[in-house]
Amino acid sequence: MKRNTWQREAVREALDGTEGFISAQALHSALHASGSPIGLATVYRALGDLASTGEADSLQSPDGEALYRACSTTGHHHHLICRNCGLTVEISAEPVEEWAKGVAAEHGFTQAAHVVDVFGLCAACTKLQAGA
Amino acid sequence: MKRNTWQREAVREALDGTEGFISAQALHSALHASGSPIGLATVYRALGDLASTGEADSLQSPDGEALYRACSTTGHHHHLICRNCGLTVEISAEPVEEWAKGVAAEHGFTQAAHVVDVFGLCAACTKLQAGA
DNA sequence: CTGGTTTTGACAATCATTATCAATTAGCTA
């Protein structure tokens, strides 16, 4: 059975307290910085569990590391992410869901999943950049 | 200046002769298997160059490795990929393009880019799996 | 409490990718 440990709870809370997506390494550092003696392997395991139970969302950063986030939306959704400050907006995309399902079926593909993320500069970062 | 070496040409040709997306490691193995003494670092460099000049498309596999493919479509497009055999179909996604642009604008995001890939089991692999 | 099972964490192992850097080579020039 699945047990409740303070480590798992710590990871869950740390993730909840983080605005954007964060890597396992970074979350581990943050926990250490706040005095937690949690081990790195445990953070990896906890994040993996959270992701597999749907309590956390994960995506691959453009440079290939896995990033995690505790999303407020429970169902399937996607993200609009500021590539500068990490600000993340959860978005639903019905038309995209339909499209993905349709295009897979059209080509005889089954068990289709999709990766859909939009990266950009948020309003604040756009302003900053304009000023620079 | 940029020089033409048989190594770069070998990588280009090997990529052209590959149906789906392939990793740098796998392409290097394939080249070796066919008798080429090309070095691994060179394959990485060549693929990186091809990707940056747009001659090849690249994406992050779900488990975080970079995959490359010589696409026939020159313009912007997306992919429907068999997660078992790698079979890849190039697809256009006008509705998704519109949606991505719109959702970014709605939230005040600028310089929006997007990652859109569909993974599934192709018809052949679906049949195989059913038989197993 | 206690025992059996799960989880942890320090550390090693793996894997992809990048950095080094001496030796090689493409492509220009005379």
Added chain:
DNA sequence: TAGCTAATTGATAATGATTGTCAAAACCAG
């Protein structure tokens, strides 16, 4: 064609993220 020189190569080391190992510690049902 021979020589020059900067770009390129490749063996290898280094890096960095992630996973495997396994004895010790922690949960929790009874």
